[in-house]
Amino acid sequence: MTFMQIVSLLAGIMFGIGALAAVYRIIRGPSILDRALATDVLLAIAICALGAEMAINKHTDTLVVMLVLAMFAVVGSISIARFMAKQDAS
Template sequence: MIIVIAIAGLLMAVGAVGAIWRIIKGPSALDRIIASDVLVATVMCALGAEMAVNGHTDTLPVMLGLALFGIVGSVSVARFISSRDDT
């Protein structure tokens, strides 16, 4: 079980580092926005895995807040980009 947890943690860390790298080096604003959504999703997955391993639901409100942040952020960016393309 420890090996599975370590592999999952390593893969989530690699995903988070890749997203941070794209936020820093992204050639366009849209790349940075998508990378920030990936980072939020990775953090949510890590929190969910931590809850499953330790058998508690203490961080569930944090996950719900991050999900709300991700949805509102994606929708607002999509509306901004679409209104900018119309003109």
């Protein structure tokens, strides 16, 4: 195994463990804010994994996918914050 293959394998394992932990928190909760934060973490992990894949394979084909995921993360966070702000006001 070359050095790049070892680094790729370790990065994949770390991204996988992080994603599994985020999915666990999404399922278990207990509050909606925990689930929202875990969803943001999962999206960040997906964006980082795509970025690592692009760097390893030396291409920019999935850059648009990364930008769309980032947009969903921002819009989702803002909508959850607005929803929670309206609930707190009531």
